[in-house]
Amino acid sequence: MADQHAPSPVDAPPSMVPALRWDEPPEGPVLVLLDQTRLPVEEVELVCTDVPALVGAIRTLAVRGAPLLGIAGAYGVALAAARGFDVDDAAQSLAGARPTAVNLGYGVRRALEAYRRALDASGDLASAAAGALAEARRLHREDAEGSAAMGAAGLALLDELLPGGNHRILTHCNTGALVSGGDGTAFAVALAAHRAGRLRRLWVDETRPLLQGARLTAYEAARNGMAYTLLTDSAAGSLFAAGEVDAVLIGADRIAADGSVANKVGSYPLAVLARYHHVPFVVVAPTTTIDPDTADGASIEVEQRPGQEVTEVMAPQTAGAEVGGALPVAPLGTQAYNPAFDITPPELVTALVTEHGALSPVTGSGIADLCARSRPATIG
Structure with missing residues (x-):
């Protein structure tokens, strides 16, 4: 209840x-x-x-x-x-x-x-x-402790990959305090850069269809006084082409034993763009997100969300009032493809940052070592 x-x-x-x-x-x-x-x-x-x-x-x-x-x-x-x-x-x-x-x-x-x-x-x-x-x-x-460790390790990695500071970071979905007991995962790294005076710009994907970037990451960035700019997911390519992205930071919902990463849908295209434009693509996640029982990306079960999330948008919320209902944006009866996540193969991941530090390159043996150190719980 x-x-x-x-x-x-x-x-x-x-x-x-x-x-x-x-x-x-x-x-x-x-x-x-x-x-x-x-x-x-x-x-x-x-x-x-x-x-x-x-x-x-x-x-x-x-x-x-x-x-x-x-x-x-x-x-x-x-x-x-x-x-x-x-x-x-x-x-x-x-x-x-x-x-x-x-x-x-x-x-x-x-x-x-x-x-x-x-x-x-x-x-x-x-x-x-x-x-x-x-x-x-x-x-x-x-x-919370792991979040602080990831923020510090991620900032150290950024400073190593991009000497001089003034980092321009692109992020997808929401990975801050709203998803964590602390400052978050990928957002915690950007926040650490901001607090150290080394964040020039946080580029925030809207993250369609539910707009977790626009609604949540922008909300957290504004709360923390960060320099941020919102963009549609489809505008990311032009941002890369213009040379405006120094690194991509995302979180993860599941990491397979081979290092494949399941994250909010739209992450894989960013990895492809980053590879083409020679931009680091960094995944930030605690070791609890690693699933050694899932062999590879093809073995990850991808949640399929209701089609209405694509064919309709919710009317804006107003203070003290209930949601005003759904607004159709596609013809009645339109079928929608709406996976919640996509899979990024390990060869497109520059580094995986966990509470134990950064792993690069991301390999099955490196993942196994992280799992051994994290001692995951199992039901007896």
């Missing part, structure tokens, strides 16, 4: 509402999400009192982004345990909410394992619920 807190105007507080937080009001524990479907017009918190509400929020993209989905999945298991619901059923439902995002299942597994360990040790459901919550909070802290 979910309800919404009153909206706060975007231009009111200087600091952003947290993308996700655990709360314990008198009525019982809840997971509170910043509803990203309402940004940038207004900041509205969505309160989830059970796992079906959280699954719905994940599927509608009210909460999104690979690292944050892992955190949400862990807190979802803790929520089910604290509320006395069937934890195994909740874990299964959460893990399948979005098939491409490997972090979601990772977070669910970690909290579920902690729940089972505590239950086996004590036989007490309350202790088991506390164990799941502690593990979710631990994952949340780890992600």
Whole structure:
């Protein structure tokens, strides 16, 4: 069950509402999400009192982004345990909410394992619920720490690849604090460059059809006082041709064992453009995004989104009012091809930046080494 807190105007507080937080009001524990479907017009918190509400929020993209989905999945298991619901059923439902995002299942597994360990040790459901919550909070802290490490490692890599600073970075989709327990992944690198005085321009793809770049990355860039410019996805080629891009930074939703990268659809064309124009193409993601059980890019399940996201656009949100409905932009009955992600092969990736530093070139053996160091959780 979910309800919404009153909206706060975007231009009111200087600091952003947290993308996700655990709360314990008198009525019982809840997971509170910043509803990203309402940004940038207004900041509205969505309160989830059970796992079906959280699954719905994940599927509608009210909460999104690979690292944050892992955190949400862990807190979802803790929520089910604290509320006395069937934890195994909740874990299964959460893990399948979005098939491409490997972090979601990772977070669910970690909290579920902690729940089972505590239950086996004590036989007490309350202790088991506390164990799941502690593990979710631990994952949340780890992600924030990893985000800071990725920001620093990514900036060091940029300075090595592009001596002199004044970086002009092109990014796709949204990879900032809205997808993370910290400053994000790829956006964290751009933000680190900005804070160091070495970011000349952040080029922000709109990221169609749901405009995560226009709605969310531009929102975060403005909040941080960064120099940024928005462009349509189809304008990226002309930007490369004009020599206006020094590096491309993207995140990832799943990285296969061979280094193939699944990210928001539109990423692969940027990799091709970057290779042709001799521009570094850098993927920034925590090691939890690596899936050693997925052999290669062809083995990655790509989520197919509803066709209405392409054939219709939502009317703008206004403060205090509900969404005004969908506006058709194609003839009735038009079929739409709407994959949520595309796959970039490792040979087009200049470097992979994780919390353990930069990997370049991106190879299967290098990926295996990262996996060995990260010790991913598994269900026993």
